Amino acid sequence: MSGPVRPLWCAGIDVGSSSIKVAILHDRGADGASLSSQVVERLRRRDPLAVVDSALDQALQQAGRRRDQLDYVATTGEGEKVEHRTGHFYGMTTHARGGLFLDPAVRAVVDIGALHARAVLMDDRAKVLGHRMTSQCASGSGQFLENICRYLGVTIDEIGPLSLQADKPETCSSICAVLAETDVINMVSRGITIPNILKGIHLSMAGRYLKLLTSANAQGAVLITGGLARDTGLHAAMVELAKEQKVPIDVRTHEESVLAGAIGAALWGAFRARKLMAKGLSLTGGTA
Amino acid sequence: MTLASLLQRADDLYRDLRFSAVRDWKQRTGGLAVGYMPVYVPREVLHAMGILPVGVMGAGDDLEIIRGDAFYQSYICHLPRSTIELGLNGALDCLDGLLFPATCDVIRNLSGMWMMQFPGKYVHYLDVPQDFAPEVGGAFYRHELEQIAGALGKRGGKPLTAAALRRSIAAYNENRALVDGLYELRQREPWKVPTAELYLLLRAGCVLPVEEHSAMLRDYTTAVRAADDRRPMDQARVLLAGSFCEQPPLGLIRTLERAGCYIVDDDFVQIHRWIRGPVRADGEDPLQDLANAYLFQGIPSAIRYIDQQVKGKDLVDRVQQSGAEGVIFCAPSFCDPALLDQPMAVTAVERAGIPWTAFKYAENTGQFQVIREQAGTFADSIKLWSE
Numbered sequence: 001m002s003g004p005v006r007p008l009w010c011a012g013i014d015v016g017s018s019s020i021k022v023a024i025l026h027d028r029g030a031d032g033a034s035l036s037s038q039v040v041e042r043l044r045r046r047d048p049l050a051v052v053d054s055a056l057d058q059a060l061q062q063a064g065r066r067r068d069q070l071d072y073v074a075t076t077g078e079g080e081k082v083e084h085r086t087g088h089f090y091g092m093t094t095h096a097r098g099g100l101f102l103d104p105a106v107r108a109v110v111d112i113g114a115l116h117a118r119a120v121l122m123d124d125r126a127k128v129l130g131h132r133m134t135s136q137c138a139s140g141s142g143q144f145l146e147n148i149c150r151y152l153g154v155t156i157d158e159i160g161p162l163s164l165q166a167d168k169p170e171t172c173s174s175i176c177a178v179l180a181e182t183d184v185i186n187m188v189s190r191g192i193t194i195p196n197i198l199k200g201i202h203l204s205m206a207g208r209y210l211k212l213l214t215s216a217n218a219q220g221a222v223l224i225t226g227g228l229a230r231d232t233g234l235h236a237a238m239v240e241l242a243k244e245q246k247v248p249i250d251v252r253t254h255e256e257s258v259l260a261g262a263i264g265a266a267l268w269g270a271f272r273a274r275k276l277m278a279k280g281l282s283l284t285g286g287t288a
Numbered sequence: 289m290t291l292a293s294l295l296q297r298a299d300d301l302y303r304d305l306r307f308s309a310v311r312d313w314k315q316r317t318g319g320l321a322v323g324y325m326p327v328y329v330p331r332e333v334l335h336a337m338g339i340l341p342v343g344v345m346g347a348g349d350d351l352e353i354i355r356g357d358a359f360y361q362s363y364i365c366h367l368p369r370s371t372i373e374l375g376l377n378g379a380l381d382c383l384d385g386l387l388f389p390a391t392c393d394v395i396r397n398l399s400g401m402w403m404m405q406f407p408g409k410y411v412h413y414l415d416v417p418q419d420f421a422p423e424v425g426g427a428f429y430r431h432e433l434e435q436i437a438g439a440l441g442k443r444g445g446k447p448l449t450a451a452a453l454r455r456s457i458a459a460y461n462e463n464r465a466l467v468d469g470l471y472e473l474r475q476r477e478p479w480k481v482p483t484a485e486l487y488l489l490l491r492a493g494c495v496l497p498v499e500e501h502s503a504m505l506r507d508y509t510t511a512v513r514a515a516d517d518r519r520p521m522d523q524a525r526v527l528l529a530g531s532f533c534e535q536p537p538l539g540l541i542r543t544l545e546r547a548g549c550y551i552v553d554d555d556f557v558q559i560h561r562w563i564r565g566p567v568r569a570d571g572e573d574p575l576q577d578l579a580n581a582y583l584f585q586g587i588p589s590a591i592r593y594i595d596q597q598v599k600g601k602d603l604v605d606r607v608q609q610s611g612a613e614g615v616i617f618c619a620p621s622f623c624d625p626a627l628l629d630q631p632m633a634v635t636a637v638e639r640a641g642i643p644w645t646a647f648k649y650a651e652n653t654g655q656f657q658v659i660r661e662q663a664g665t666f667a668d669s670i671k672l673w674s675e
Binding site for chain 1 (some may be wrong): 522523661665668671672
């Protein structure tokens with residue numbers, strides 16, 4: 001007869017191109033897992049590995065744990081260079097798992113990061129069944145929106161609320177990150193208001209993501225994950241466009257969506273830790 | 289020598305497309321240096337004649353091909369282009385000859401081009417038997433070795449004596465045992481022996497005298513055994529198949545390791561492991577012992593006749609022996625021997641229930657993002673969904 005399942009503490013570290021996300025997870029086996037602490041730290045031209053260290057320490061402090069008490073340190077995104085990781089998981093794998101954790105009804109996520117977006121289909125275990133990804137061009141991604149912010153003199157957090165105020169969105173002719181400046185300057189000189197510029201851009205991006213999702217055969221509930229999941233304007237534009245175009249997709253977001261990769265990494269870390277323990281193997285010296 | 293300085297030395301040798309180590313050796317000893325193309329030549333014969341065998345493994349991703357492309361159609365692999373380029377830019381002028389083992393038609397074609405381009409140099413297309421009966425293939429192969437020894441003797445090599453050949457066989461036996469030891473250590477503790485490091489060591493063996501290379505392998509083995517800062521990570525154990533001729537860029541190997549794979553067996557620089565186990569070093573007729581080793585101790589390979597019914601069996605055996613959890617078919621683009629065998633190998637691993645994935649590369653591939661994603665998700669699928 002086996003004894004009680006030992007709770008595990010796992011860290012998920014999502015190294016993105018503009019921010020580091022860390023999630024500390026308390027996994028209690030069959031009793032489920034809960035998010036113990038979380039940190040999102042913008043890189044702001046700093047060394048990503050140094051930011052990983054400080055963000056991890058900050059998250060551990062919030063969770064009341066130490067590094068040597070972690071059973072698994074899982075990285076994702078560009079986290080392959082984090083030396084103290086136990087293992088690394090790929091973005092599709094972790095965003096699917098994180099998405100399912102945040103919203104058990106979803107069977108697809110659209111991960112929108114600073115440099116690209118991808119639609120990931122999964123089953124009820126978060127096993128990836130297929131995916132579609134945008135090209136290497138940064139068009140219509142977070143980097144593009146950051147450029148727009150600079151041109152318009154608004155902060156990234158203001159984009160969503162401003163976009164929601166639009167009354168006559170201006171169609172954006174180009175979502176090329178490089179040509180955006182010209183477009184936006186033209187719009188400003190024509191007297192288009194900032195909310196209408198932003199809503200136009202959001203609608204343009206939303207159309208792109210809906211195409212990505214439909215080409216991946218996504219249906220039903222879809223969760224936005226990644227850095228742009230916090231953009232309420234983008235979410236509203238996707239919902240609006242899906243309804244208008246009669247696309248059978250229920251676009252959702254979650255307040256922790258931006259952490260989906262880190263959460264998914266931590267969850268898979270716990271899964272692997274238990275699998276290794278069942279084989280009598282242990283890679284770290286964590287204690288319950 | 290510290291581990292860092294040893295690896296730096298191996299890295300310098302790998303990146304030196306002027307073969308300075310070979311030039312230095314020639315200046316120091318006054319001996320001949322004879323190159324060889326992948327996959328296998330009996331280096332013992334050259335060594336016994338006081339000749340430095342030099343592996344020519346292409347130019348990797350460090351050389352712009354200017355003239356080499358004019359020699360080959362677009363559907364030919366990259367190795368002969370960079371080899372021609374190295375020849376025409378003078379990098380290989382330190383070689384007194386070049387051996388072209390029967391790997392594929394492209395290598396045979398290259399041997400003809402070499403004869404025309406470098407008429408003063410010794411060129412030999414080393415035809416190898418596909419009939420492994422000693423009285424047929426053995427006699428044929430022995431004759432090939434005698435031809436090489438005779439020709440190189442006329443060009444300044446020392447006469448081939450049985451005593452010298454026995455010593456050379458012993459030197460290469462030791463070298464093979466050291467390489468095998470590192471492969472075994474990597475299988476047991478892959479975090480101790482990153483494949484990118486092991487690969488650099490294998491490449492160093494292409495330009496260093498065997499005694500110096502063996503010393504390097506010994507030093508490395510001692511250093512990594514003691515390296516307690518190298519700790520295990522949760523990575524998928526994979527076998528990399530198909531990279532036996534044109535070599536992948538070092539960046540690709542590093543990419544696979546960073547993508548979550550422990551490479552626990554591979555086909556890189558296969559000359560070091562072509563012969564399984566030691567060659568008899570105390571026989572009356574060491575040349576025959578070398579020929580017998582080719583016949584009976586050669587590894588199953590895409591460039592060696594294997595009956596269709598058992599193709600792929602060796603790969604499955606290697607997966608089981610190495611404890612690999614999956615196979616990555618990683619072959620050069622347009623590599624006929626690797627790619628023509630791949631369907632049979634895939635059938636064999638599928639039949640054995642072994643997960644696999646496949647991609648192709650060229651020695652000068654510079655972008656690894658797609659490979660990184662593919663290998664990474666393959667590693668994820670092994671870790672999460674394999675039993």
